[in-house]
Amino acid sequence: MSGDAAVAYARRTESRFVGDLARFVSFASVSAQPARARDVQACADWLAAHLRGIGLADATAHPTAGHPIVCATWRRRPGAPTLLVYGHYDVQPVEPVSAWSSPPFEPTRIGDRLVGRGASDDKAQLLAHVAALESYLRTAGGPPVNVVCVFEGEEESGSRSLAPFLLAQRDRLRPDLAVVSDTTMLGAERPALTYALRGNLVLELAVRGPSHDLHSGNFGGAVANPLESLCALLASLHDEHGRVAVAGFYDRVVPLSPAERDLMARNGPSDAELLRSSGSAAAGEPGFTLYERSTARPSLSVTGVAGGYAGAGAKAVVPARAVAKLDVRLVPRQDPRTIEQLIRRHVATHAGVPMSMSVIAASPPARSDLTHPLLQAAAAAYARGFGRRPALVRSGGTVPVVAMLQERLGVPTALLGFGLPEDRMHAPNESAHLPTFARAIETCIWFLHEAARVHARPRRTTVAA
Amino acid sequence: MSGDAAVAYARRTESRFVGDLARFVSFASVSAQPARARDVQACADWLAAHLRGIGLADATAHPTAGHPIVCATWRRRPGAPTLLVYGHYDVQPVEPVSAWSSPPFEPTRIGDRLVGRGASDDKAQLLAHVAALESYLRTAGGPPVNVVCVFEGEEESGSRSLAPFLLAQRDRLRPDLAVVSDTTMLGAERPALTYALRGNLVLELAVRGPSHDLHSGNFGGAVANPLESLCALLASLHDEHGRVAVAGFYDRVVPLSPAERDLMARNGPSDAELLRSSGSAAAGEPGFTLYERSTARPSLSVTGVAGGYAGAGAKAVVPARAVAKLDVRLVPRQDPRTIEQLIRRHVATHAGVPMSMSVIAASPPARSDLTHPLLQAAAAAYARGFGRRPALVRSGGTVPVVAMLQERLGVPTALLGFGLPEDRMHAPNESAHLPTFARAIETCIWFLHEAARVHARPRRTTVAA
Numbered sequence: 001m002s003g004d005a006a007v008a009y010a011r012r013t014e015s016r017f018v019g020d021l022a023r024f025v026s027f028a029s030v031s032a033q034p035a036r037a038r039d040v041q042a043c044a045d046w047l048a049a050h051l052r053g054i055g056l057a058d059a060t061a062h063p064t065a066g067h068p069i070v071c072a073t074w075r076r077r078p079g080a081p082t083l084l085v086y087g088h089y090d091v092q093p094v095e096p097v098s099a100w101s102s103p104p105f106e107p108t109r110i111g112d113r114l115v116g117r118g119a120s121d122d123k124a125q126l127l128a129h130v131a132a133l134e135s136y137l138r139t140a141g142g143p144p145v146n147v148v149c150v151f152e153g154e155e156e157s158g159s160r161s162l163a164p165f166l167l168a169q170r171d172r173l174r175p176d177l178a179v180v181s182d183t184t185m186l187g188a189e190r191p192a193l194t195y196a197l198r199g200n201l202v203l204e205l206a207v208r209g210p211s212h213d214l215h216s217g218n219f220g221g222a223v224a225n226p227l228e229s230l231c232a233l234l235a236s237l238h239d240e241h242g243r244v245a246v247a248g249f250y251d252r253v254v255p256l257s258p259a260e261r262d263l264m265a266r267n268g269p270s271d272a273e274l275l276r277s278s279g280s281a282a283a284g285e286p287g288f289t290l291y292e293r294s295t296a297r298p299s300l301s302v303t304g305v306a307g308g309y310a311g312a313g314a315k316a317v318v319p320a321r322a323v324a325k326l327d328v329r330l331v332p333r334q335d336p337r338t339i340e341q342l343i344r345r346h347v348a349t350h351a352g353v354p355m356s357m358s359v360i361a362a363s364p365p366a367r368s369d370l371t372h373p374l375l376q377a378a379a380a381a382y383a384r385g386f387g388r389r390p391a392l393v394r395s396g397g398t399v400p401v402v403a404m405l406q407e408r409l410g411v412p413t414a415l416l417g418f419g420l421p422e423d424r425m426h427a428p429n430e431s432a433h434l435p436t437f438a439r440a441i442e443t444c445i446w447f448l449h450e451a452a453r454v455h456a457r458p459r460r461t462t463v464a465a
Numbered sequence: 466m467s468g469d470a471a472v473a474y475a476r477r478t479e480s481r482f483v484g485d486l487a488r489f490v491s492f493a494s495v496s497a498q499p500a501r502a503r504d505v506q507a508c509a510d511w512l513a514a515h516l517r518g519i520g521l522a523d524a525t526a527h528p529t530a531g532h533p534i535v536c537a538t539w540r541r542r543p544g545a546p547t548l549l550v551y552g553h554y555d556v557q558p559v560e561p562v563s564a565w566s567s568p569p570f571e572p573t574r575i576g577d578r579l580v581g582r583g584a585s586d587d588k589a590q591l592l593a594h595v596a597a598l599e600s601y602l603r604t605a606g607g608p609p610v611n612v613v614c615v616f617e618g619e620e621e622s623g624s625r626s627l628a629p630f631l632l633a634q635r636d637r638l639r640p641d642l643a644v645v646s647d648t649t650m651l652g653a654e655r656p657a658l659t660y661a662l663r664g665n666l667v668l669e670l671a672v673r674g675p676s677h678d679l680h681s682g683n684f685g686g687a688v689a690n691p692l693e694s695l696c697a698l699l700a701s702l703h704d705e706h707g708r709v710a711v712a713g714f715y716d717r718v719v720p721l722s723p724a725e726r727d728l729m730a731r732n733g734p735s736d737a738e739l740l741r742s743s744g745s746a747a748a749g750e751p752g753f754t755l756y757e758r759s760t761a762r763p764s765l766s767v768t769g770v771a772g773g774y775a776g777a778g779a780k781a782v783v784p785a786r787a788v789a790k791l792d793v794r795l796v797p798r799q800d801p802r803t804i805e806q807l808i809r810r811h812v813a814t815h816a817g818v819p820m821s822m823s824v825i826a827a828s829p830p831a832r833s834d835l836t837h838p839l840l841q842a843a844a845a846a847y848a849r850g851f852g853r854r855p856a857l858v859r860s861g862g863t864v865p866v867v868a869m870l871q872e873r874l875g876v877p878t879a880l881l882g883f884g885l886p887e888d889r890m891h892a893p894n895e896s897a898h899l900p901t902f903a904r905a906i907e908t909c910i911w912f913l914h915e916a917a918r919v920h921a922r923p924r925r926t927t928v929a930a
Contacts, residue, residue: 032778093780099678157778184683198682202779211744212564213892216792217663217862218649221764222755223745228703228767235700238693279676280688280783281818290687299686302693303773303782310771313497313622314667314790314825315558317768317891318745325779327681353746360779397682426782427678 003449006135010441017131017441018114018434020050024089024123025107025116031067031090032157040153043089044068047151054134055142056149064161067153073173074133075146082146083451084175084411085133086401087126088155088182091118092426099428112434119432120423125181126151128418128437132444144452148173152401155182158202158361159400166404175411177374177454179447181440182399183417184425186269188436191382191390191443193375194415198295199330199365200398201339205230205347206323206356213308214318226322227307229353234302234324236350242284244300246346252333256296264291267391269421277421295394298334301327325360329396336362363400368413377450378414385443416447468849468914471600475906482596482906483579483899485515489554489588490572490581496532496555497622505618508554509533512616519599520607521614529626532618538638539598540611547611548916549640549876550598551866552591553620553647556583557891564893577899584897585888590646591616593883593902597909609917613638617866620647623667623826624865631869642839642919643870644912646905648860648882649890651734653901656847656855656908658840659880663760664795664830665863666804670695670812671788671821678773679783691787692772694818699767699789701815707749709765711811717798721761729756732856734886742886760859763799766792790825794861801827828865833878842915843879850908881912 010017027043030036044061051059051072059072067090075082094104094117102108107116114124129149136143150173152162166173183194209226210219239245256264268291275282275290284293293299307322309315328339340359347355368375370392382390395415405411418440424430475482492508495501509526516524516537524537532555540547559569559582567573572581579589594614601608615638617627631638648659674691675684704710721729733756740747740755749758758764772787774780793804805824812820833840835857847855860880870876883905889895 032776032780034777093774093776093778095774095776095780156781200682200781202781204779209745212889212894214743214745215862215891216766216768217665217794218860218890219739219743219745219759220766220792220794220861221749221762222739222747222759222861223743224748225766227770228699231696231699231767231770232703234693234696238697274684274687278679278684278688280674280679280684282687283689284686294684294687297686299681301681301685301690301783302696303681303780303784304775305692305696305770305772305787306775308767308769308790309558309560310769310788310790311497311558311560312499313558314669314792315497315560315768315891316621316665316667316792318766319768320564320892322770323775325773325775327685327779327781329682329685395683396685396687397680424677425683426680426780427785429677 003445005139006132006445007442009135009139010131010445014438021124021127021432021437022107022114024127025114025119026105028105029090029118029153030093031154032093040067040090044070044153047089051130051149054130055137062165064165066161069153069161069165070151072149073147074142076142077144077146080145080452081176081454082148082174084148084150084173084178084405085129086178086180087129087151088122088153089126089151090153090156091121092156096428101429113431114434115429115431117430119430120419121425121430122155122182124432124437125418125440128440128444129181131441132448135445136448143448145448148175155400159363162401163404166409170409177451178405178411178413179416180399180402180413181416181418183395183397183415184419184421185417186391186393188420188433189388191386191388192393192417193378193382193390194395194417195370195392196295196367196394197365197402198396198398199334199336199363199403201328201330201336201362202360203326203328203343204323204358204360205326206321207353209320210318211320213320216316216318219318223318224353225318227319229351230305230307230322230324233347233351233355237300241286244298246342248342249298249339253298254332256292263392264296264394268393294396296331298331299329303327329398330365332365332367334365336364363398364403364407366403366406368415372412373454374412374414377454378416378447380450381416381443381447384446385439416443468910470604471597471910472907474600474604475596475910479903486579486589486592486897486902487572489592490579490584491570493570494555494583494618495558496619497558505532505555509535509618512554516595516614519595520602527630529630531626534618534626534630535616537614538612539607541607542609542611545610545917546641546919547613547639549613549615549638549643549870550594551643551645552594552616553587553618554591554616555618555621557621561893566894578896579899580894580896582895584895585884586890586895587620587647589897589902590883590905593905594646594909596906597913600910601913608913610913613640620865624828627866628869631874635874640876642916643876643878644881645864645867645878646881646883647864648862648880649884649886650882651856651858653885653898654853656851656853657858657882658843658847658855659860659882660835660857661760661832661859662830662867663861663863664799664801664828664868665826666793666795666801666824667826668791668793668808669788669823669825670698670791671786672818673786675783675785678785681781681783684783688783689818690783692784694816695772695787695789698812698816698820702765706751709763711807713807714763714804718763719797721757728857729761729859733858759861761796763796764794768792794863795830797830797832799830801829828863829868829872831868831871833880837877838919839877839879842919843881843912845915846881846908846912849911850904881908
């Protein structure tokens with residue numbers, strides 16, 4: 001069975017697929033904000049209904065302790081491997097709303113892009129697989145492999161329900177292989193296969209000051225100011241060279257081999273390219289390229305600070321509370337729990353006043369075996385979809401499911417990403433590049449074709465008692 | 466003419482005066498927030514109408530480049546001095562709204578207090594004078610002195626329009642004396658006459674980072690983070706002992722004399738009292754009491770920081786921008802412009818990246834002559850209104866009009882304050898203590914009585930050309 005008929009179907013259905021994407025993006029599925037819980041549920045319900053509509057009859061939005069996990073199975077190819085297709089239908093918060101040129105949940109076509117929160121991360125990437133499945137279901141009765149779709153609604157807020165779900169459903173799902181599309185390529189004409197992801201550790205630091213906001217005229221200079229204490233602590237987290245100053249932070253980091261540095265230099269973006277796409281000045285650890293700093297080296301970013309009044313004009317207050325959010329990214333051999341303990345120790349020894357620290361999300365780093373046939377299948381699929389073999393790249397981002405699938409469940413996983421550097425993921429005016437969406441659908445069709453040839457690992461048989 | 470009839474009128478009119486206060490507090494006259502400009506105007510219009518209603522026929526809300534100045538005159542006591550009565554009808558922002566137990570502009574009676582933004586600062590204090598004037602107008606045809614009311618709408622945002630107004634109207638207003646009620650007493654049973662105010666310098670610091678918010682997974686560790694740069698700069702503003710670390714900051718500060726330290730120790734709040742009313746731990750310059758630190762020594766407070774995302778959950782961003790607000794309080798001989806330059810130099814030498822700094826407000830410190838008969842008049846008025854002579858105290862706050870009246874116009878000014886330490890000025894759940902409001906009205910009546918005996922300074926006569 002070839003993918004040609006499926007590709008032909010996908011091409012003639014392209015405009016409807018774009019319509020599906022616009023509908024999908026119109027849901028305000030912001031998983032981190034409790035006020036959006038109904039929108040997340042509505043998005044899950046729409047997605048499950050859509051999957052049933054294309055022929056995945058058992059598609060269901062499974063309730064969890066957090067947001068639903070949308071799950072669907074198709075198992076009519078006895079002997080073929082079972083592929084777990086992962087995506088997430090939740091999105092990042094949209095703040096600051098004023099920075100958007102169009103409302104973030106009213107998807108807007110601008111040139112060859114569709115602008116809206118989540119358009120690229122991860123709704124177009126998720127929907128590319130769904131469109132590929134539909135193309136096979138309509139033209140060949142179904143895809144050439146067995147498929148299990150697992151689409152979660154908590155990727156942007158820590159994936160808390162995913163591990164319990166996968167462990168509980170392991171015997172029902174029985175995946176042999178997995179594909180995750182939640183990473184970026186190097187450009188619209190430069191497909192890239194990601195072989196390593198950083199882990200993360202997302203923390204909140206909070207400092208209490210006076211029992212209520214005080215007048216900074218009447219009390220300024222005499223009482224402890226939680227914002228000042230917090231800023232001093234945040235400033236202590238990096239040294240003057242840009243290295244993380246938490247004792248022991250780099251202790252277990254695996255050094256980059258000369259061979260991998262060479263591969264990275266050949267395949268990855270240059271410093272100039274990274275600075276151009278970021279619109280920023282360089283910073284961080286000396287002795288490494290920016291691509292190495294942001295993918296193969298760990299980092300600690302202050303992602304938010306709030307306290308007092310910072311709106312128009314000014315308000316004369318010593319605030320009662322100040323809060324900061326930290327995003328720590330981890331590389332192989334760095335364990336989120338160990339790093340959390342090191343940061344707790346740093347806070348305890350460096351903070352002038354008591355501070356509370358809580359973990360919002362944590363996930364270990366992940367790295368694929370470049371020699372596995374699944375990665376060869378992914379490379380072949382990119383070559384057919386984009387007319388060019390993919391570069392092998394590291395990503396600085398974190399997709400918690402990858403570590404979970406590979407490390408905990410032992411399922412080889414391919415990172416078949418379709419985001420572009422200019423998609424403004426997580427930022428205002430996020431958008432999806434529609435020509436890339438079309439090529440992604442074809443790549444997913446060819447990936448299903450190639451995956452059928454990957455030999456499933458021997459399944460462990462149950463031993464009678 | 467005694468004040469007894471006026472006091473009797475005030476006592477029988479007390480509940481209507483409280484009703485006036487509730488109406489006054491219901492206006493959201495937040496001068497710092499452009500979106501509230503109409504509410505500020507509506508409040509000014511109400512106040513002018515109220516003044517006309519009590520018999521000050523020329524009361525008008527004068528337009529300015531900013532918010533209106535409400536002005537009214539009464540000049541039917543030839544030979545008596547002319548007293549300028551100053552107050553402000555604008556209020557601080559209310560954020561965070563969620564911390565209020567009742568809506569900030571729906572004044573709510575709780576026990577013997579009226580809760581609402583601006584209830585104490587400065588609406589009850591302003592209205593105490595208006596009620597005192599009404600009491601004389603209804604019982605004696607008018608107060609025993611000539612009166613000029615100047616009620617501004619920009620005190621909480623820098624009083625930008627006040628100096629031009631006072632200078633332009635100088636020949637029309639011709640005040641001999643002034644009274645300003647915008648300070649606090651030591652407690653409901655402990656009246657206090659403030660003889661010194663700190664100046665202020667309110668600054669905004671802004672740092673630009675990437676051209677748009679970046680994904681902190683994909684870019685963290687490789688690009689400059691404006692929040693981190695800002696926190697490092699803010700941390701550099703104090704040394705490890707709590708002193709301001711800006712070079713030259715203390716150079717021109719007038720040292721406290723042993724005699725004044727003694728007066729302060731006898732009259733002012735103890736460290737324990739200040740900490741109790743603040744609900745905070747102590748901080749700041751070693752070698753000074755907390756009362757000295759917060760009134761007679763300069764200070765620099767970080768009053769707000771914002772950047773990135775600090776709401777529920779987390780957002781993985783390197784933000785495009787970060788901003789901080791600073792409130793610097795100044796003591797005699799410190800000039801706001803000089804201090805601004807010193808801070809600019811500090812930012813230029815200590816910031817790792819370019820930062821922009823703008824001045825939101827600036828006002829010099831002010832100090833009254835304790836031997837002036839006007840201060841004796843104020844002390845006598847407190848003694849009759851509260852049954853106890855006032856303590857002589859310094860305030861850490863800033864009332865820009867005082868420096869303007871005393872230093873620029875040469876008008877002796879009494880600070881007849883009625884706020885209480887527990888009024889939560891500038892904080893959520895601000896309230897006015899209604900028994901103190903009633904006593905304040907009587908004190909204002911007696912102050913008008915006493916002020917009539919203060920000899921007006923010789924007026925300069927115009928010399929013919």
